[in-house]
Amino acid sequence: MSELVATLSDHDFFRGMSEDHLAKLAGVATEIEVDGDKVLFGEGGTADAAYAIVSGSIALELSVATRQLIVQTLHGGEMLGWSWLYPPYRWSFSAVANEPVHLIRFEAEQLRDMFDNDCALGYEVMKRFAGVITSRLAATRLQLVDFYGNAN
Amino acid sequence: MYVSGQSGIGRLIQALADSGHRVIGPRIRNQALVYDEIAALDDLPKGWTDVQEPGHYRLEHRGGEKLFGYVVGAASWKQYVNPPEAVIWSGTRGKEGFTTDPSPAPAKYAFFGARPCELAAMRILDDVYASNDGVPALSGYTATRAGVFVVAVNCGEPGGNCFCSSMGTGPTAKAGFDIAITEITHDGNMRYLLESGSDKGAAMLRSLEGMETATDAEIESAEAMLAAAAENMGKTLDTEDLPGLLKGNALNPRWESVADRCLACANCTMVCPTCFCNTVDDNLALDGSQATRTRKWDSCFTLGFSYMHGQPMREPVSARYRQWMTHKLATWVDQFGEMGCVGCGRCITWCPVGIDITQEAAAIRRADLRDTRIKVGGVTT
Amino acid sequence: METLTEPAVIDQMTPIPFRVRGVREELPHTFTLELEPPDGSFAFLPGQFTMVYAFGIGEVPISISSSTSKPGTILQTIRRTGAVTHALGRLKSGDYVGIRGPFGTPWPLDTARGGDLLIIGGGIGLAPLRPAIYHAIENRADYERVVVLYGTRTPDDILFEKELAAWGERTDVTTMITVDAADRGWHGSVGVVTRLIGRVGFDPANTTVLVCGPEIMMTVTARRLIEGSSVEPENIYVTMERNMKCAIGVCGHCQFGEKFICTDGAVFPYPEVGHLFDIKGV
Numbered sequence: 001m002s003e004l005v006a007t008l009s010d011h012d013f014f015r016g017m018s019e020d021h022l023a024k025l026a027g028v029a030t031e032i033e034v035d036g037d038k039v040l041f042g043e044g045g046t047a048d049a050a051y052a053i054v055s056g057s058i059a060l061e062l063s064v065a066t067r068q069l070i071v072q073t074l075h076g077g078e079m080l081g082w083s084w085l086y087p088p089y090r091w092s093f094s095a096v097a098n099e100p101v102h103l104i105r106f107e108a109e110q111l112r113d114m115f116d117n118d119c120a121l122g123y124e125v126m127k128r129f130a131g132v133i134t135s136r137l138a139a140t141r142l143q144l145v146d147f148y149g150n151a152n
Numbered sequence: 153m154y155v156s157g158q159s160g161i162g163r164l165i166q167a168l169a170d171s172g173h174r175v176i177g178p179r180i181r182n183q184a185l186v187y188d189e190i191a192a193l194d195d196l197p198k199g200w201t202d203v204q205e206p207g208h209y210r211l212e213h214r215g216g217e218k219l220f221g222y223v224v225g226a227a228s229w230k231q232y233v234n235p236p237e238a239v240i241w242s243g244t245r246g247k248e249g250f251t252t253d254p255s256p257a258p259a260k261y262a263f264f265g266a267r268p269c270e271l272a273a274m275r276i277l278d279d280v281y282a283s284n285d286g287v288p289a290l291s292g293y294t295a296t297r298a299g300v301f302v303v304a305v306n307c308g309e310p311g312g313n314c315f316c317s318s319m320g321t322g323p324t325a326k327a328g329f330d331i332a333i334t335e336i337t338h339d340g341n342m343r344y345l346l347e348s349g350s351d352k353g354a355a356m357l358r359s360l361e362g363m364e365t366a367t368d369a370e371i372e373s374a375e376a377m378l379a380a381a382a383e384n385m386g387k388t389l390d391t392e393d394l395p396g397l398l399k400g401n402a403l404n405p406r407w408e409s410v411a412d413r414c415l416a417c418a419n420c421t422m423v424c425p426t427c428f429c430n431t432v433d434d435n436l437a438l439d440g441s442q443a444t445r446t447r448k449w450d451s452c453f454t455l456g457f458s459y460m461h462g463q464p465m466r467e468p469v470s471a472r473y474r475q476w477m478t479h480k481l482a483t484w485v486d487q488f489g490e491m492g493c494v495g496c497g498r499c500i501t502w503c504p505v506g507i508d509i510t511q512e513a514a515a516i517r518r519a520d521l522r523d524t525r526i527k528v529g530g531v532t533t
Numbered sequence: 534m535e536t537l538t539e540p541a542v543i544d545q546m547t548p549i550p551f552r553v554r555g556v557r558e559e560l561p562h563t564f565t566l567e568l569e570p571p572d573g574s575f576a577f578l579p580g581q582f583t584m585v586y587a588f589g590i591g592e593v594p595i596s597i598s599s600s601t602s603k604p605g606t607i608l609q610t611i612r613r614t615g616a617v618t619h620a621l622g623r624l625k626s627g628d629y630v631g632i633r634g635p636f637g638t639p640w641p642l643d644t645a646r647g648g649d650l651l652i653i654g655g656g657i658g659l660a661p662l663r664p665a666i667y668h669a670i671e672n673r674a675d676y677e678r679v680v681v682l683y684g685t686r687t688p689d690d691i692l693f694e695k696e697l698a699a700w701g702e703r704t705d706v707t708t709m710i711t712v713d714a715a716d717r718g719w720h721g722s723v724g725v726v727t728r729l730i731g732r733v734g735f736d737p738a739n740t741t742v743l744v745c746g747p748e749i750m751m752t753v754t755a756r757r758l759i760e761g762s763s764v765e766p767e768n769i770y771v772t773m774e775r776n777m778k779c780a781i782g783v784c785g786h787c788q789f790g791e792k793f794i795c796t797d798g799a800v801f802p803y804p805e806v807g808h809l810f811d812i813k814g815v
Contacts, residue, residue, distance in 0.1 A: 036720075061717060068717035072724050075732060098720045142725040142753060143713040148656030148685050149461065149747035240546055243588070248571070249550025249629030250588055252543070281783060284545060289783050291544035399791070402812045429785030432546075432778040436589025443589035445546065450784070457786060460776045461614065471814025475788070483791035487782075 004029060007104065011052055012077030013128055021121045028110040032103050040080075040095040040103075047089045048108050051080035056101030061094040072140070073098065082129055084108035154346040154357050155366035161219065161333070161344055162193030163360050164303065168262040171356075173301055176232060177264035178222070183211055185225030187232075190264060197222065204312040204386070204497060207506030217342045220265065220335050223311035224496050228425035229263050229270055230277060233297045234447075240292055240432075241445040250443070258295040264303045266329070268322035269314075269494040271304055273425035275328050279488045280428050290447070301352065304329035308336070308377045312386040313497025315510060319389065321494045323381040325349075331357060334374040345374050387497060389510040390517060394491070395482035397513070400522040402474065406515050411470035413505045418451035420499035420507075421476065426492045429457070452476050477509060545781045548586040548631025551575075551607065553624050559610065559692055563657060564622050565598065568607040568630065575607050575632075578639030579664030580772065580800045584780045585609055586631030587620035594777045594795070596661035597635065602671055607632075610660035610692075636780045638800045640665045641770055642672075645741035649678040651733075653754055655726055655746025656685050659692045661772055661799075662745045666700070673705055678740075680707045680733050684726025684750070688715050707733055726750065727757040737762045742769045752810045755803050769803040790815050 004026040008014045014022060031054075034040055040051070043063055055076040061068045071093065074080055080103070083091050089108070115122030168175045169191065177190035180197050190196065202222040203210045211222070243250040266274070278297065281289045288294035307316075307323035316322030325332045330353030334345040345366050348354035357363055421427040431450040436443050450457060452475050458466040466472055484492035493509070500508045555567040566585075577583075577597050584592040593615075599608035613622050621630065642650075642665060650669050654662045669679045681700055685691055691710060701708040709729045711722035722729065726746075742758055744751045751771040758764040773794045778784040780795040787794040790809040792801070809815050 057722065059717070059719075059723060070715045070717060070719055070723045073711075073722045075722075096717065139725045139728055142727075142749075145749060147713065147725065147747065147750050147753075148658075148690070149750075240544075241548070243548070243631075245588065249552065250631070252547055284781070288544040289779075289781050290546060294544070402815060428783065430778065431784065431786070432592070434586070434589055434591040440589065447546075450778075450786075452785065452788075458776055460774070465775065466814040468814055475815075479785075479788065483788070486791035487793065 004031065004104070007031070007054060008052070011054065011104075013052060013079050013132070017124055021118075021124060024114060024118065024121060025106065025111075028114065029104050029106045032105050034097045034101045034103060036097050036099040036101075038097050040097060041091050043091055043094045045091050047081070047084040047091045050082075050084050050106040050108055050111055051095075052104040052106075053078050053080055054102040054104060057098040058101055059096045059098050061096055063094070068094070071143075072136075079129070079132060082133065085112070085129065153366040153371060154363040155370055156344050156346065156360075156362050156364060158193060158217070158219065158342050158344065160346070160360065160362045161196075163362060164331070164346075164356070165190060165192060165264060167356060167360060168264065168301060168303075173260050173262035175262045175264050176229075178220075178225070180211065184209065185211065185222060187225070187227055187229065187263075187265075193219075196220075196265075201309070202311060204314075204501045205506070206313065206500050206508045207503055209501050217337075218335060219342075220305045220333075221309060223307060223309070223314060224267055224270065224498060226423045226498065226502055228423065228496075228498070229266060229274060230425055230428075232259075232261055232263070233274075233277070233293055233300070234281075234290075234428065234430070236449045238292060238447055239444050240290060240447045242442060244442050245440065253442075255291065258292065258299060260299045261296070262301040262303065266302055266304045267307055267496070268304060268325040269316045269319070269496040270425055271302065271325055271328035272316075272319070272321035272494040273496070274302075276426045276488070276490065276492060276494070277428060279490070280426075301356075302329045302331075302349075304332040304349075306332060306334040306374075306378055308334070308381055310381050310385045311497055313500040313508075314385050314495060315387040315389050315497060316495040317382045317385045317388070318391060318510075319491065319493055319495035324378045329353070334378065336370065336373050336377055338370050338373050343370055345370060387500070387508070387510045389493075389495065389513060391481075391491070394513065395485045397517055397520060397522075398478045398482040401516050401520060402478070404516055404519060404521050406512065406519060407470040407474045409515075410473050410507060410512060411468065413507055414469050414473050415504060416453045416469050416472055417504060418453040419502045419504065421451040421453060422449065423498040423502045424480075425494060425496060425498070426480075427451070452479070477512060480509075481513065545633070546779065548584070548592070548633050550629045551632045553626055553628045553630060554606070555626050556622075556624060560690060562613045563610065563692065564613070565608050565610045566621065566624065566630065568609065568632070570605065570607060570632075574604040575635075576604055577601060577607075577635035579642060579668050580640035580661060581635040581637045582661070582780075582799060583607075583609065583632045583634030583636065584777070585611070585621060586633070587617050587624075588629070588631060590620040591617040592631070592633070592778075593617045593621075594636075594774075594780060596772075596799075598660040598663045600667035600671070601664060602667070610657070610663075612657050633780065636795055638798055640743050640800055641741060641802075642668050646675040647739075648676065649680070649735040649740035650676045651678075651680045651682070651735050651740050651742040653682045653684075653726060653730075653742065653744045653746075655683075655750040655754075656690070657692060658744075658746030658750070658772075659683055662743060663693065663696075665743055670700075670703075670706065678707065678735055679705065680709075680735055682709050682711075682726055682729045682733065684711045684713075684729070684746075686713050688712055688719050688721070709733065725753075727754055730754075730757055730762060737764045740764060740768060744769060745772045748773075748810070752807075755807065759803075766803045766807060770800055771803055771806065772799045773801060773806060774799065
């Protein structure tokens, strides 16, 4: 248990949270390993878990016509999406491991209940997500403009 | 210091022609003053003067004996050292790619009647086209310019849009001439003081008949006239920290106000004696054997000027006007160590809507964005 | 009045013929000319550019993308965008181009010695950086960490892909590539190139950053380095681009604020031009 707490406290997303809070989170978490090219979850599936990536990279894919388009890769220190936080709790993309990945998996429903009961903990996590979502949005916007000047 | 009557001026023109110069001087054409070939004293606009205001230019014949009773017209001397269109290189295909064709020998000019502001403009352009490690930027410019014989004329009657005093470029010529003339009326006679500014100027004056030594009275009369002229400018430009003012006001709303008036017609850049922006046009003979590179006047006011990757980088007129004025009065200093403006007033005269660079600078100074004091209803608190 | 004379002193607008030794297609719209200088050697510094002349068609400013240690082979990587670049793209071995230069300021590879060197390229921006990468590898002991970060639109747009892979194999250089979008099967990064910055180790207090790519890419990258990694602005170098007709500071076209990009740049320390990026149409 305390090893998991140590892993969480080292993780970029959870850095700075109190040991009490980390212990509570660790209580609903398990560590998992996923092989390369394995699909962790599919687009449209129920978002019943939260994942923190410890190491390895994961590709986020969208189904576009007949293509599986990778729109983002996430790496160690990042959280894998937030669809589990908000109804209808459905993944808006597929997650495929690029290589062997080490993750921490949290039960989503248990996490949501925990945040409702422990508002301080909920605030700490939501605060961090707000930061992640804003910077992810800013980065994604740059993928929409002609960032590399390739348009003819 | 020499002095002579009007015939001495005629002899000078003749001597310049006889020594192989194409003598270019002020003449009247199509109701305006132009710089074109002159052959004799009679070609000069005796008795003419000009009336210049923002967006307004008229010539008036008032009679009398003055040969130089006007200031500057639309054109400047830059058209001769840096023509509106000129082939600067041509090459012929050969076994090892191509070879450079021989270039024509440069024309040998005498600029007759250059005003002190125009001498400053010539010096400013010399700085722009300075050679690098002895290699000219443009061999045509350097070769032509080296051969120019400059006869300057000091200004006794500043024009309505003149502000050379503000720019420190006139109304008296200090350098950059071979001969400088001051026309005075002394004891009821037209007298012409002639000062040499170089060895070849001195040699020319020594060779002319009818040159007398100027008297102290004549010299004093000339000096007094020029001193009065310095106080009698049509316009003034406050140059106090002008570069800082303009660079610090890139976001001043005044640029939008100018853009409401400015047609982006580029007149100001065409008539300005220091504007040097050019474009390069490469062409190929129909059989592909010979290529020419032509240099043509360009203007930062055109949309095409800043075109890159399919779009203009400087699209709003406010940005283009700001570029021109900021370059002329501010960033030119960073680039060449001096302002690009000589105070000749041409841009004010020839702007079809009468935009006045001195007024625009004053307006920005009054509404300086760098001023952190709050202005309420025009009163500074 | 006018008579012809033998060629006068050559001036800075005279093109010199360079023989095309080869043409290499890099990407669908991008090719590299391999040029042979007439004297067998053409000295330049990484980051400098030439004006490349298609006989009778026109000139374009192109950064030199070859190694300074091989001055007998000049590489110019060119993107087909207009009449001149298309004409250059039709050349074959044995043809000639005209070259003027080298022009412009170089990457600060001397002052960067003794510290980390972080090289960030976007799109075709990798081409002007390649001489700097070659220099760093050929003078490896001069630098601490050497990091190459490259971003482009899709895996099909990766410039110098084989060389990037070769640099990636090296243990003395860290190389990371990212794309904006990819099909399944791409196992590399997907995301904007600035996201790579947080994933590499470098000492912000002792690093020189060379950034090359479109303006938006450079400004975003510079801000990320300054705000997110505490790199001093004066240690970040960008390279600017504008319409150029002469490359010698006499046509006026390439002015950016008080700078002539051809003579004061194209490589600039960020503080010299950073304030100008916010002024639209400057």
